[in-house]
Amino acid sequence: MLSDALWFLKRSDDWVATTIIGGVLWLLSVLIFPGIILQGYFVRAMRAAANGEQAAPSFTDWGELFVDGLKLFVVTFVWALVAIVPAILLSVIIGIGTFTVSEAATGSAAASSAGGVGLGIASLVLGLLVFVLGLLAAYIGPAAGANFAIEGNLGAGFDVRTILSGAFTGEYAVAWLLALVVTVVLGFIGGLLSAIVVGFFVLFYVQVMTYYLWARGFADATGKGRQSTGW
Incomplete structure (x- = not known):
């Protein structure tokens, strides 16, 4: 699977043009339109990966890429809310708690100290909860995107039963971990090279690999598309 991901883009007949x-x-992804087009391409790449295609797709039919990119953005954003909403609530709770403790400080020192300890414990527990939810969103989100790419309709990105049944499998877990390693190692190199522009092309290549692994792992886990032959 990892070898296929590495050569997925390189096997394309126009891989140089696609990479450029x-x-x-x-x-230009900080701008809205280029970023959405890029997301649309990743949808197409995931669909190709899930179907067992050996070569990455090309940048064609940009209107379709834009629509698919918008849909993937919606899917990703909604699943990210699993972590975003609790994080916002945590910030509000800490803010209110800090204000309350500071107000109590004008009273007895003992009450202020007890309030500070209580706030610290509550912040730690809630912070750990937010971290776990963030990790969960980062793990399930790509599976949701892969299911959307495979099925081709927005509703598939929110088919909770199918998404969870595919995400909590050995096949997807291995693919997700491989994608994480690729992102950390090669993404770090690409980030360093970004200072001389070349890194942006490396980062694109790395992302294609990452989306390939997510889609391939999810397809293997759910039996959708063509099964891969191994790592």
Whole structure:
């Protein structure tokens, strides 16, 4: 699977042009339109990976890429709310708690100290909860995106039963971990090279690998698409 991900883009007949376009879009992804087009390409790449295609797709039919990119953004954003909403609530609770403790400080020192300890414990527990939810969203979100890419309709990105049944499997877990390693190691190299522009093309290549692994792992886990032959 990892070898296929590494050569997925390179096997494309126009991989140089695709990499150049992808790198430029990555560079301009802070703007809305290029970022959405890039997301649309990743949808197409996931669909190809799930179907067992050996080569990455090209940048064609940009209107379709834009629509798919918007849909993937919606899927990703909604699943990210699993972590975003609790994080916002945690910030509010800490803010209110800090204000309350500071007000209590004008009274007895003992009450202020007890309030500070209580706030610290509550913040720690809630912080750990937010961390776990963030990790969960980072793990399940790609599975939701893969299911959307495979099925081709937005509703598939929120088919909780199918998504969870595919996400909590050995096949997907291995693929997700491989994608994490690829992102950390090669993404770090690409980040360093970004200072001389070349890194943006490396980062695009790395992201194609990452999306390939997510989709391939999810497809293997759910039996959708063509099964891979191994790592």
